Amino acid sequence: MNTILQTTVPGMHSSRSHIILDRLGSVIAVLISIALFAAPFATYRANRIVAGEGRMLTEALPTAGALGVTAVILCVALCAVLARAPVIRLAAAAAGLGAVFPALGWSAGFLTPAGNTFARVSPALGFWLLTLALALLAADALTRLRLGPLARLAALAVAAGAIAGLLLSGAWNDLSLLKEYANRADSFWREARQHLWLALGSMAAACLVGLPLGILAHRFRALRAAVLQVLSIVQTVPSIALFGILIAPLGYLAAHVPLAAALGIRGIGAAPAFIALFLYSLLPVVGNTVTGLSQVPPAVTDAARGMGLSRRQRLLEVELPLALPVILAGVRIVLVQNLGLATVAALIGGGGFGTFVFQGIGQTAIDLVLLGAVPTVALSFAAAVILDAMIDLAKGPSHDRD
Amino acid sequence: MIEIEHLTKRYGAAAIVDDVSFRVEEGTVAAVVGTSGAGKSTLLRMINRLVEPSAGRVLIDGQDTMAIPEDALRHRIGYVIQGYGLFPHRTVAENIATVPRLLGWDRRQIAARVEELLDLFGLDPAEFAKKFPHQLSGGEQQRVGVARALAARPALLLMDEPFGALDPVIRHKAQDELLSIQRRLGTTVVLVTHDMNEAFHLADRIAVMNQGRLLQYAAPAELLTRPAEAFVEQLVGSAERPFRLLSLMRVQEAVEPGTAEGEPLSVADTLHDALSRLIWLGREVLPVADASGAPVGRISVSRILAHGRARA
Amino acid sequence: MSLRSSAPRVAALLLLVAFVTAPQLFSFAFEPLTANNAPAIYNQGSLLSLTLSHLRIVFLATLASTMLALALGIFVTRPSGHEFLPLSRSLVNIGQTFPPIAVLAIAVPLVGFGEKPTFIALFLYGLLPIFENTLSGLTGVSPQALDAAKGMGMSPRQRLFQVELPLALPVILAGIRLSVIISLGTATIGSTVAAKGLGEVIIAGLQSNNVAFVLQGGLVVALLAVLIHDGLGIAERVAARRSGRPLDEAR
The missing domain is CATH 3.90.1280.20 (CBS domain Like)
Incomplete structure (x- = not known):
């Protein structure tokens, strides 16, 4: 009992009267100062190809605007250093982001000479540092708030809504990133659909196959060892290598089996990517199903048996519901992993957001890279938050977070 | 001899240990009893300064423990906890050698001491020295835990529920063994327990604590015949008293x-x-x-x- | 390790070594996959030197991430760094939602083509699993063992080096293994930004429509990954046994 008391009791510091500087807040304040006073806020390029020149915040915005943004950000830094209440810190972070993001769009409009369609404005180090510092502050505040699953979903929805509002309002339209998008609006949404189809479709297939396989593997010991071993070897093979290995047999199939070709199976393209993602997804699904089922307390299954539940009833009414959080944790791993790996599919002609990433790498166009990378990261992040919330909900109110 | 003087530990406004004073004579066993949350463990942990007192002091043979560097103080005091905290990555011999090694004893001296202790606790060195903790039974782990605490010949041994994890039969044997070793070595022991039988079995004097306060500190018989408060009477069990x-x-x-x-x-x-x-x-x-x-x-x-x- | 279970490993290793040192010996197997008299075996560089530079960058990046991640993991589990522990946990969680390819792609415009962006991506992404496992290893050390160590008068430094790190070692090694495997894959993609590595073979195959190249590149990378995964797994089990835990307890 007393070991608990040994560690410092939270809140003890705040009861002291003199001012205590928050250490994380100090780090954030330092980051903010560097970003504001020592790093360019935006990069200006006369056209898409030439090297860019950095513009400090004071040069990137009209004087009044620059002063206003600086003042807001400095207030945020002050909050980070002095305020300890997570709600205040979160509000400060939100206010800061609410100033920096529109400011970036504004600076793009300000820096681009009127009527010039070649000039490009991109975010520079200062903007990224500010975003990082503010995101750190927000993440720390959210961590300390220990929000419940529904509150976290709401926070995600608010953040997504704010970003959607920003994009729809046109405030960022002068930014190079959005110009790249405007040039490719059609293909952007096509690749988005392809990306989601690759990631979610292969995940769904893996669940359809993996759940029954996991249940069987739980029942039969010999099967379990073999299945898990094979799947973990598959998991070890790097994605591009697995794509490569699958291209040969699929190409053969396409060349020699007319039906396969008619179904759209080809050596190069989405088919090997889909199959590879499916194979990668199996291990987390099967593995977590087995783990989840084996963690059901024997006393519970025993009681269910004693009450005369059939094998099927036990599985559906007792074992699977109890194993659900662990199975969902497997689905979370799969989803985040697939959303990321699907970018690599573009390398073998499988489409998806990776198309922009690799095109961008080829043309050294960072904004094109971002056009592929940012949605991918946003999707993975949202998927992680949503699945984490679902896992907590599945655990029920009796379980504390953590 | 241990003198505990007005020892107090506060966390915020709550006093976990509230102005406790008593003295343990050289070579005797004192048991600290009470319900859980009474502050027993905190009291014990203030003796080797795992918990820093808010007020009061502890004297060991007349010397204030605050005057000794923490680690040096702990090298001189044996410490046994429930679950023993044996290092799972070290063999029995290495576990026992912990404090002598910290003190920089030479290798032969350590080996001899380890062997001596294993013998003392009836563990055949040839069989046990190289074993890892997870290969031992509960009773064997307990003996290794005590042997480790005694390795550097401390004059004082602190024990926090040292028998709590043992089944009743083995527990009784372990208590007898501890008693005979304590008598032989003349070690002063302060033992925290919530098991009254254990306290009556082992202790020369018993300190009864409740809600951080020391209610009574007396010889076992006196506790039975002249309980200071109703709580003491209730704790020692009125029905069990004559027995x-x-x-x-x-x-x-x-x-x-x-x-x-x-x-x-x-x-x-x-x-x-x-x-x-x-x-x-x-x-x-x-x-x-x-x-x-x-x-x-x-x-x-x-x-x-x-x-x-x-x-x- | 029984002879039966290690036989496939040894065979796979021998096959890999034979293939990268004398790939021409295997051309018969890849010829059926080629068309229009295209070469069956990668001919734009030595497979051996590609393999070695692939391994070199993975090794260097992992070494760097291990050092930093260990230092950070130790820092946030000390009393002085405790304030950063909850945040660092969230950051690791968030960081892992970044696909490694995104890190790689973003590094290119910053530092240019070649080994550098690949190294940065491997280093940054490699930090996460090692840091995460260092955290869970260090915070998973039994509180009793720590209390006993403190009670016997071990200084914080002695506790760290003699108790906490040895006990956390198997978990930390598992993190390093994960990191190495991810890095092997990311380094393969690194060839798209002109880092020297085995990805070149696959990409050359894709560009020239030569399935034989794609397959042999894929097989070499896959074998390499499986063997390294396996080898590090053995190291982990040895460490787990050294730390006195039954084999199945340390994952």
Whole structure:
């Protein structure tokens, strides 16, 4: 009992009267100062190809605007250093982001000479540092708030809504990133659909196959060892290598089996990517199903048996519901992993957001890279938050977070 | 000798240990008892400064513990906790050698000491020295835990529920073993337990704590016959009182002249055990013999019962 | 390690070594996959030197991430760094939602083509699993063992080096293994930004429509990954046994 008391009791510091500087807040304040006073806020390029020149915040915005943004950000830094209440810190972070993001769009409009369609404005180090510092502050505040699953979903929805509002309002339209998008609006949404189809479709297939396989593997010991071993070897093979290995047999199939070709199976393209993602997804699904089922307390299954539940009833009414959080944790791993790996599919002609990433790498166009990378990261992040919330909900109110 | 003076630990406004003072004589065993949350462990942990006192002080042989660097202080004090905290990555021998190694003993000295302790605790060095903790039974782990605490020959041993994880049969054996080793080495022991039987079995004096305060610090018999507060009476168990009292006394104290039929009891048996035998055999009297087996008299049920009566 | 279970490993290793040192010996197997008299075996560089530079960058990046991640993991589990522990946990969680390819792609415009962006991506992404496992290893050390160590008068430094790190080692090694495997894959993609590595073979195959190249590149990378995964797994089990835990307890 007393070991608990040994560690410092939270809140003890705040009861002291003199001012205590928050250490994380100090780090954030330092980051903010560097970003504001020592790093360019935006990069200006006369056209898409030439090297860019950095513009400090004071040069990137009209004087009044620059002063206003600086003042807001400095207030945020002050909050980070002095305020300890997570709600205040979160509000400060939100206010800061609410100033920096529109400011970036504004600076793009300000820096681009009127009527010039070649000039490009991109975010520079200062903007990224500010975003990082503010995101750190927000993440720390959210961590300390220990929000419940529904509150976290709401926070995600608010953040997504704010970003959607920003994009729809046109405030960022002068930014190079959005110009790249405007040039490719059609293909952007096509690749988005392809990306989601690759990631979610292969995940769904893996669940359809993996759940029954996991249940069987739980029942039969010999099967379990073999299945898990094979799947973990598959998991070890790097994605591009697995794509490569699958291209040969699929190409053969396409060349020699007319039906396969008619179904759209080809050596190069989405088919090997889909199959590879499916194979990668199996291990987390099967593995977590087995783990989840084996963690059901024997006393519970025993009681269910004693009450005369059939094998099927036990599985559906007792074992699977109890194993659900662990199975969902497997689905979370799969989803985040697939959303990321699907970018690599573009390398073998499988489409998806990776198309922009690799095109961008080829043309050294960072904004094109971002056009592929940012949605991918946003999707993975949202998927992680949503699945984490679902896992907590599945655990029920009796379980504390953590 | 340990002197605890006005020892207090506060967390915020709550006093976990509230102005506790008592003294443990050289070579004796003091047990600290109380319900969970009474502040027993915190009190113990303030002796080796795992918890820094808010007020008060601890003197060991007259020296204030605050005057000794923390680590050096702990090197001198044996410490055994529930679950023992054996290092799973180290062998039994390496575990026992921990403090001697910290103190920089030379290798041969350490090896000899490890062997000596294993022998003392009835663990064959050839078999046990190289074993890892997870290969030991609960009782063996407990013995290694105590052996490790005694490795650097500390004059003081602190024990926090050291037998809590053992089953009743092994627990009793381990307690007897500890007692005999303690007598042999003359170590001063402060032991925290919530098991009253354990406290009565082992302790020369018992400190009863409740809600951070020390209610009574007295010899076991006195605790039974003159409880300071209702809480003490309740804790020692009013129904158990006569039997507890009898188990504190030896046949020696109730022997009367005369002879009797049957197998003799020893003068060293407790009156509790003697009464047990008499009831079980359906006898009024049994002969008593001394340690060498020579008859010294007899003991009767009525004499025993007289010893278990309340003393006004 | 029984002979039966290690036989496939040894065979796979021998096959890999034979293939990268004398790939021409295997051309018969890849010829059926080629068309129009295209070469069956990668001919734009030595497979051996590609393999070695692939391994080199993975090794260097992992070494760097291990050092930093260990230092950070130790820092946030000390009393002085405790304030950063909850945040660092969230950051690791968030960081892992970044696909490694995104890190790689973003590094290119910053530092240019070649080994540098690949190294940065491997280093940054490799930090996460090692840091995460260092955290869970260090915070998973039994509180009793720590209390006992403190009670016996071990200094914080002695506790760290003699108790906490040895006990956390198997978990930390598992993190390093994960990191190495991810890095092997990311380094393969690194060839798209002109880092020298085995990805070149696959990409050359994709560009020239030569399935034989794609397959042999894929097989070499896959074998390499499986063997390294396996080898590090053995190291982990040895460490787990050294730390006195039954084999199945340390994952």
